[in-house]
Amino acid sequence: MRALILGAVFLCMSTALFAGVAVKDATNTAAAAVSERFSSGFRLQSSAENVANTFKGEGIIPQAAIDTISAIDGVERSTTQVGAMANLPEAELVSLEQYSEQDERLTAKYGTFTQLEAVSDTSRESKFALGTLTLESGRHIGAGDVHEALVHEAFATLNDLAVGDTFTVAASALDRGNKYGSEASVTVTVAGTFSGTSVIGTGTRQDLFENIVLTDLATVWDLYGLTQDQHLYSAVDFTLSPGHDVDTVLAEAKRLPIDWNRLDVIRSDRDLAGVASSADGILGMVDTLIWVTIVFSVLILTLFLFLWLHGRRREAGVMFSVGIGRGRVLAQFVCELALVGVVAFGLAAVTGGAVAQAIGDAMASRATQSVRQDILTQTGGMLAADADTAATLKTIDTITVQPTLDDLVWVYLIGLSVIVVAVLVSSMPLLRARPRDLLARMK
Incomplete structure (x- = not known):
């Protein structure tokens, strides 16, 4: 016993x-x-003062500034990003699970106006590195891609889209980044689908992960009708080579002739705080x-x-x-x-x-x-x-x-x-x- x-x-x-x-x-x-998916580095993005009437803020970082910082010893690569808004004339947005009067009012006014996020390499984008978004099918968008898109699997299901299918994105006068009033439209091909759900409640369907369209940079330039000398970026992620200190590289970067007052500098390890x-x-x-x-x-x-x-x-x-x-x-x-x-x-x-x-x-x-x-x-x-x-x-x-x-x-x-x-x-x-x-x- x-x-x-x-x-x-x-x-x-x-x-x-x-x-x-x-x-x-x-x-x-x-x-x-x-942590392994993250490399030491930092992000430059439009400061809070520059973000107005748009989800991402108009691009303000020129290619010349990116090239100058990239030339600093220890900077291995850069990943550029442009935030935009666009209409999806042939598609339907995923609705909120619960009724929202604000959402109904905005949808009636703006229709399929939604977020368009152009990234030079989506596989290195922080939301995928953190696991906030996960590629479910197809492939990531990278250098050399033109008129390719990643869409949420719920958006793809709603609009009967699969990898290889196409849909249209159209420039919108409501997008502040559309400085020159472009009315162009671009047909993009679905390169892949992703999953992910926001942990923050929202009152508008435009803020849903399900309605984000990720695309290549060429799509945004063509949508805005911009020439190469007009290319401006909303954010840039700089990745450092192993063994290089972020503070040391940043100190050197801040000595460069760049308007730092219009930029926010965010260390990559901030994303790992949670x-x-x-x-x-x-x-x-x-x-x-x-x-x-x-x-x-x-x-x-x-x-x-x-x-x-x-x-x-x-x-x-x-x-x-x-x-x-x-x-x-x-x-x-x-x-x-x-x-x-x-x-x-x-x-x-x-x-x-x-x-x-x-x-x-x-x-x-x-x-x-x-x-x-x-x-x-x-x-x-x-x-x-x-x-x-x-x-x-x-x-x-x-x-x-x-x-x-x-x-x-x-x-x-x-x-x-x-x-x-x-x-x-x-x-x-x-x-x-x-x-x-x-x-x-x-x-």
Whole structure:
């Protein structure tokens, strides 16, 4: 009966430990996976003062400035971006899930007016690197592409579009970036589809991820009717070569003759702040789970062993009387418990593996809510619902727990340590007693 009780205690302890260690490994893996997709660098974009009446702000960064910064030692490459707005005369926008009077009013006035985001290489765009958007089919848009587009899978389904199909984007007089009043239209080919849902509520369908159209730079230039000397960019991401410091490169860049008052400089690691904070939150909860499990296990085992060893005082007294050392007696008690523990710890691979994913999901959800609430509090709740803003709220919202043999090894190491500590604490009165006292008490 005592062995069954001990086995149950060990199984509960090892299950919690195994799940905790597995979740910790999965969290570190998820954080590392996101970090690996990011290289050290910084972004230049139109400052807040330049963003008005449009989702992205008109382009203000000339190619000459990009070339000058790119020539700085340590700058490996640049990824340029132009934000625009366009009409989709042959398509329909994805509607909001809930009715919005503002959305109905704007839709009636502007129709299929929506975001058009041109990127020189979408695979290096921060929203894809963070996982805010995920390519589901087809390919990314890169250098050399002309009149290609990536659309959300929901938009593609609504408009019966597949990779290789075409649709039309038309310049709009409502777009501030359309300085010259172009009325051109461009037929683009669907290069791929992506998925992603905003974590920020919105009152207009234009802000939905589902209605963003990502395209190549040539499409926007043709849409605006711009010549090469008129090309201006809304944002540029500069990636540094390994081993180069962002602050050092930025200090050199700011000595260049560029109007920095019209630009915001954002370090690339800012986009990882939510990921890092959520990872720290999950790891903190895991550490708490592990330590609470260890402490309670030691306490419960110690109390149980006090009662168990009380019934073995005569046996201990006899062993001491015949010259068996206290160390050997202590080792015997540890080995007896370890025999039960070894079996229970092995079973934890099954029981712990069964609950680890649920524990990981719960911890990730709680950490995500906490981080996002902190960000909303810091900004006073004033966050736009577009994809770039939503990227700042990116966290580790899901983790895939895949227990390994290393996790089980940790359970054995921690479990055996708990047994040793509990035996040491509970056996101290027995080990300190003289053999004659132990035998006398039994009489």
